[in-house]
Amino acid sequence: MVTTLLVIVIIMAIAFDYINGFHDAANSIATVVSTKVLSPFHAVLWAALFNFAAYFYFDDHKVANTVAKTVVENYITIHVILAGLIAAISWNLLTWYYGIPSSSSHTLIGGFAGAGVTYAMLNGATAADALNLGYVVKIVSFIVLAPIIGMLISIVITLIIVNLSRWSKPSTAEKWFKALQLLSSAALSFTHGGNDAQKVMGIIFVALVANGVVNSSDPMPEWIPLVCYGAISLGTMSGGWRIVKTMGTKITKVTPLEGVAAETAGAITLGITEHFAIPVSTTHTITGSIIGVGVTKRMSAVRWGVTINLVWAWVLTIPVSALLASGIYLIFNLFL
Incomplete structure (x- = not known):
């Protein structure tokens, strides 16, 4: 049964996807903007196009399924x-x-x-009862693993590129790498769309299940991925200029060559994790990749003070969000 509250939840989920798009736009466009390959306006259009193109390829919804199963079905309500x-x-x-x-x-x-x-604890259960710990451990472990994998792949790619192009004229090489950066940023935007849009798809699907509209064994209604990919693409088109500055200039200075390496490493990492149904952070992944290209020059090329501040934000995100949601649910429990 479709209720007003279900409609509100779906609208808010789509709004989150839109916000995800402009919040994470920097992941795809920061390096291509900082190297002046594209203007900010053209960069967000380019990224949004490939965000949406992922809709036509990622049709297995494996990441969405992982997100949907984070909480045991018995403890999922529309208020949760x-x-x-x-x-x-x-x-x-x-x-x-x-x-x-x-x-x-x-x-x-x-x-x-x-x-x-x-919700589970208010009903006499425990946290362990409410969570599918296998899925939770997988997600939490990749808070650490995703940036490390991205960093290692970017180091390898950078070293290969540097050695292959060491006899090239700098001006010629830069021209080629600026062209290649269009491809690498497109690949990153494509995998970003495929990874991140699926997370909201999982949330909308469990909302439909909780409200009895569909069964958990039913296939996902086709309108859900279409709307989610559209929302994240529109959000990307809105840009995220505050974070672009952090990603594009504050971690390390990025050249076109290094932009190609970082974006390619990020795209490869996201492609691998999507294949194994792991909902990783695009932000963590590309940050690790950018650090990797900085490390190949010298350790001091990376602004470690900025990086440490980012790591603190990563560590705090899940517990702070969980505490916020817990407080909000307690308020719901009192008044709804």
């Missing part, structure tokens, strides 16, 4: 989902305002889990 979404949107907007490239993925998962655990 709404509390998680409000917490996730709040944290995303706060970190965007301060230019902190935190993970939209982890704030959504943290909010969903926090509200689910609170």
Whole structure:
């Protein structure tokens, strides 16, 4: 049965996807803008195009399934989902305002889990009862693994490119790498869309299940991925200029060659994790990749003070989002 509250949840989920788009736009366009390959306006159009193109390729919805199963079905209610979404949107907007490239993925998962655990504990269960720990451990472990994998792949790619092009004229090489950066940024935007849009798809689907509109064994209605990919693409077109500055200039100075390496490494990492149904953070992944290209020059090329601040934001995202969602759910429990 479609209720007013279900409609509100779906609208908020789509709004989160839109916010995810402009919050994470920097992941795809920061290096291509900082190297002046594209203007900011053309860069967001380019990224949005490939965000949406992912709709036609990623049709297995494996990442969406992982997100949907983070909380045990018995402890998912429409109020749990709404509390998680409000917490996730709040944290995303706060970190965007301060230019902190935190993970939209982890704030959504943290909010969903926090509200689910609170509901379970109010009904005499435990956190372990409410969470599918196998899925949770997989997600949490990749907070660490995703940036490390991205960094290692970017180091390897950078070293290969540097050795292959060492006899090239600098001006000729830069021209080629600026052209290649269009391809690498497109690949990153494509995998970003495929990874991040699916997370909201999972949330909308469990909302339909919680409201009895569909069964958990039913296939996902086709309108859900279409709307989610459209929302994240429109959000990307809106840009995220505060975070672009952090990603494109504050971590390390990026050349076209290094932009190609970082974006390619990020795209490869996201492609691998999507294949294994792991909802990783695009933000963590590309940050690790940018650090990797900086390390290949020298350790001091990376602004480690900025990086440490980013890591703190990563560490805090899930617990803060979970606590916010828990508080919001407790308020719902009192008044609704």
